[in-house]
Amino acid sequence: MMSLKTAAQNQTSPASQKISTYLTLIVLIVMALSIAALLLAANAYFMGDQLAAGVLAVIGLIAFTMSGFMLYQSRRQTVEMKIEMPKVMTTVECKKCGSKNIREFQRGDYVYKELDACQKCPDTKQMITAIYKEVKVKEKTYDV
Amino acid sequence: MNVLMQQSLHANQLIPTGGGDILSQIVSWAFYGIFIVFIFYGQRIQMYIMIREVENSLHKLKFIKDEGRKITIEAIKEIGKPTTDPSARVDRYLEYFTIGPQAMDPSGIVYKLDHILDVRDERLKDEVKLMAPTSDEVQVNNLENSLEAAMALNFIYKVVRHYYIQGKKTLSLYVIMQLQMILPMVMKEAEAYASALKAFAYGQPIGDGAGPLVAAKLMHGYEIRKLPKDCVMATVPIEGRTALVIKAEGPGGNVGKPGDAVEKVIEENEGKIATLIMIDAGLKLEGETVGEVAEGIGAAIGGPGVDQYKIEEKLTKYHIPNYAVIVKEDIGDAVSPLRKEINDSVDKVIERVKAVLLERTKEGDKVIIVGVGNSIGVGQ
Numbered sequence: 001m002m003s004l005k006t007a008a009q010n011q012t013s014p015a016s017q018k019i020s021t022y023l024t025l026i027v028l029i030v031m032a033l034s035i036a037a038l039l040l041a042a043n044a045y046f047m048g049d050q051l052a053a054g055v056l057a058v059i060g061l062i063a064f065t066m067s068g069f070m071l072y073q074s075r076r077q078t079v080e081m082k083i084e085m086p087k088v089m090t091t092v093e094c095k096k097c098g099s100k101n102i103r104e105f106q107r108g109d110y111v112y113k114e115l116d117a118c119q120k121c122p123d124t125k126q127m128i129t130a131i132y133k134e135v136k137v138k139e140k141t142y143d144v
Numbered sequence: 145m146n147v148l149m150q151q152s153l154h155a156n157q158l159i160p161t162g163g164g165d166i167l168s169q170i171v172s173w174a175f176y177g178i179f180i181v182f183i184f185y186g187q188r189i190q191m192y193i194m195i196r197e198v199e200n201s202l203h204k205l206k207f208i209k210d211e212g213r214k215i216t217i218e219a220i221k222e223i224g225k226p227t228t229d230p231s232a233r234v235d236r237y238l239e240y241f242t243i244g245p246q247a248m249d250p251s252g253i254v255y256k257l258d259h260i261l262d263v264r265d266e267r268l269k270d271e272v273k274l275m276a277p278t279s280d281e282v283q284v285n286n287l288e289n290s291l292e293a294a295m296a297l298n299f300i301y302k303v304v305r306h307y308y309i310q311g312k313k314t315l316s317l318y319v320i321m322q323l324q325m326i327l328p329m330v331m332k333e334a335e336a337y338a339s340a341l342k343a344f345a346y347g348q349p350i351g352d353g354a355g356p357l358v359a360a361k362l363m364h365g366y367e368i369r370k371l372p373k374d375c376v377m378a379t380v381p382i383e384g385r386t387a388l389v390i391k392a393e394g395p396g397g398n399v400g401k402p403g404d405a406v407e408k409v410i411e412e413n414e415g416k417i418a419t420l421i422m423i424d425a426g427l428k429l430e431g432e433t434v435g436e437v438a439e440g441i442g443a444a445i446g447g448p449g450v451d452q453y454k455i456e457e458k459l460t461k462y463h464i465p466n467y468a469v470i471v472k473e474d475i476g477d478a479v480s481p482l483r484k485e486i487n488d489s490v491d492k493v494i495e496r497v498k499a500v501l502l503e504r505t506k507e508g509d510k511v512i513i514v515g516v517g518n519s520i521g522v523g524q
Binding site: 022023026029030033036037040070083084085086088105107108109110111112113130131132133134135142144 | 168170171174175178189192193196208211335338339341342343346347348349357360364394395431480481482483484485486487521522523524
């Protein structure tokens with residue numbers, strides 16, 4: 001299995017590096033040109049040519065922002081990734097007195113599992129009536 | 145006229161072909177160069193950008209797949225207390241495949257597929273028992289589900305990697321473009337399976353368990369009897385009718401074979417069933433609310449189609465009308481821990497089932513109610 005994995009990785013990495021270098025080179029050239037355009041814009045402004053300064057500044061800023069974004073995207077590390085585990089809650093109820101207790105899920109819990117006797121009514125066993133996760137992030141709605 | 149001349153002068157200053165200082169000339173020629181490069185290589189550059197995006201997603205998929213494997217192995221070690229390291233066996237199992245039956249002569253294909261799926265299920269259960277010898281039946285089912293989720297992640301990663309490498313080898317924009325277009329959906333599914341792994345390992349109810357949850361609420365407190373295969377049934381009086389409520393046996397991760405169970409119950413009653421109501425989790429469309437309840441007609445059951453076929457065969461034979469009630473959720477919700485909205489929809493589903501019974505059946509009728517889905521974390 002390991003040797004297969006290594007073979008697959010070796011298969012992908014040189015081509016990947018080549019593309020990566022090529023793309024980075026293009027992005028860096030565009031970035032250098034955008035800086036030059038910004039310098040020219042400043043020069044044109046001081047020379048009194050405001051229209052040329054404005055056009056060059058816009059071109060320079062757009063090119064600089066886009067190349068910067070590209071570089072940022074390519075530098076994002078996968079190390080930061082993690083699988084988020086939601087908090088799952090268990091509802092424990094007493095059918096006789098109706099007391100309800102919500103606690104964090106414990107391994108072995110399941111819906112309709114009978115637990116220890118209720119504190120208020122010792123002759124009745126408590127029961128798990130629900131197990132669920134609450135999604136805190138509100139979903140984006142579209143008014144259509 | 146003067147304005148036009150002024151503008152043309154400005155234009156000449158912006159795109160100089162000579163004159164001006166040296167920096168201006170370099171920048172001008174460089175811009176021309178880039179313009180020409182983009183004319184000839186624009187598509188290729190676009191492709192490299194797409195490849196980069198796919199590559200990032202592939203790294204993420206690899207991470208998720210490795211985490212899935214790790215979580216499964218840890219769960220097996222923790223629950224099953226194996227004497228040897230189960231990693232090698234898990235790795236071997238992640239590569240397992242199932243070959244579907246030959247469809248050149250489709251007659252009888254459903255039963256061939258049924259047989260293949262039975263063999264697969266048996267084999268997987270036996271493997272889990274070997275890997276986790278101290279686990280009980282419920283834990284075996286839960287671990288089996290975890291392993292299936294890890295297998296799904298492994299498969300997704302390998303397929304995406306296949307098209308990614310193929311796209312790079314052929315430098316075909318269209319291979320890469322297709323992959324890049326479906327990646328958001330693929331990633332969503334992979335993330336859902338990743339969050340399902342722990343839910344399965346811990347035995348937490350999942351979104352797909354909406355059907356069994358409703359059935360469990362209806363049958364709780366009544367005498368339970370076992371049905372083939374891995375299903376349970378209770379006879380429950382509802383609104384003056386006799387409801388035969390069926391669900392997969394819980395609380396272990398198990399979908400049972402509702403097709404076989406319904407077949408048996410209909411035959412036991414010699415086809416004298418007024419109606420069949422199936423409750424299942426249904427995929428919602430974007431814009432619909434999670435936990436929304438909808439009603440329709442037909443056999444509400446997913447999977448490879450074997451159970452749906454068996455149910456439809458019996459219903460047609462005895463002319464039994466079939467209604468369906470679904471709880472809407474997306475693929476992510478279906479395999480991850482049960483959302484509160486879905487849990488809250490249980491009472492709404494029961495109300496809807498009662499309304500169907502009142503409208504479509506008479507007092508004293510016998511009806512079948514099936515809660516379709518995975519019974520993980522749901523007892524009876």
